[in-house]
Amino acid sequence: MTPSDIGSSFVWLLVFVLGIGTYGLRLSFMHFQDSLSEVPPPIEHGLAFIPAAILAALVCAELFTLESLVTGTAINTQVIAEGLAFIVAWWTKSIPITIGVGLVARSVLLWW
């Protein structure tokens, strides 16, 4: 792929549309939360599950995509490393330790 393969107006169109589109999606609900100064308790309750669900979904979706891209033993390596990281995260509740352990575990397992 060389720069000349991609027309600059094409790229700028992408920049413009994607920029507006992404921002619009982010703004979506935040824009309309207007006269509602209170969220009805049932909805409020339900919303509380979204963080857990969305993070779990993102982790697992990523796990699988990486799996399909990588061959053979590395599949198990990634799962093991992330499983380990999960246990460490559960135990320490610390972000840097979790990331550190996960990376080290993966490197060790790959090297092995």
Add this chain to the structure above:
Amino acid sequence: MPTQSNASSDEPSTGANREVHAGTRQAPDSFRSDFVAGTRAIAPVLPAAAVVGLVTGVAADAVGLSPMPAMAMSVTVYAPTVMLTAFALINSATPIVVILVASLIVAVRFVMLSASITSYFSRLPRRWRWILAYFLWTPVYALSVERFDTDPTTNRRGYYLGTALPLWIVVQAAVLVGLRFGAAVPARSQLQFVVPLAFIALLVRFLTDRPKKLAAVVAGGIALISSGLPLNLGILLAVLGGTTVGIVLDGQEVGA
């Protein structure tokens, strides 16, 4: 997890739970201290974010984008997943409409974040919500929501921006570096695994009771199964499924 107490507790305590989500008006002092608290909270996530930015910059360069439009995209879109999707499709010479649709569907997660976080900012004037919306990212969302739930007196604008601004700066700088140094960035494939690790670290903080844990398990399971679905629709399904299970279980346990 450190509990930050605000420097100024001048405002009267309303005490009522109904104020929790709406948020009370904060004294200016609290903005600064909560901003700092936010920054401290996001600090461990910044290296992962730097990696993401780096990968994006390198990918932009690899695809053949020149620095100007690439940086413009990074600033306007501010979502590496969206950009990487677009780049992957540019590579296979896809029609522009498909690229746009695919990339924006990947951004659907932002709608969910937006829906989930908006109730915390309901008292804020609209123009502020427009500003805050731009910075919405999963770690910003996760850390902010966690803080708002555990400490309702937090200056939400302050804390949110405290997490969001350093992240933005780091990501943009990293994209710039990735663009500039391109293929010279070492061990790229190794580094991108930092992202799921950061998400795992954030995830465990929300698994506070049984319904939440099950919601996570169900969501994760659905995401795994439906990862074959195009355009990350699996994630949307996973969140819907997990949230539903959580609500149902919660209702059962409470007995209401």
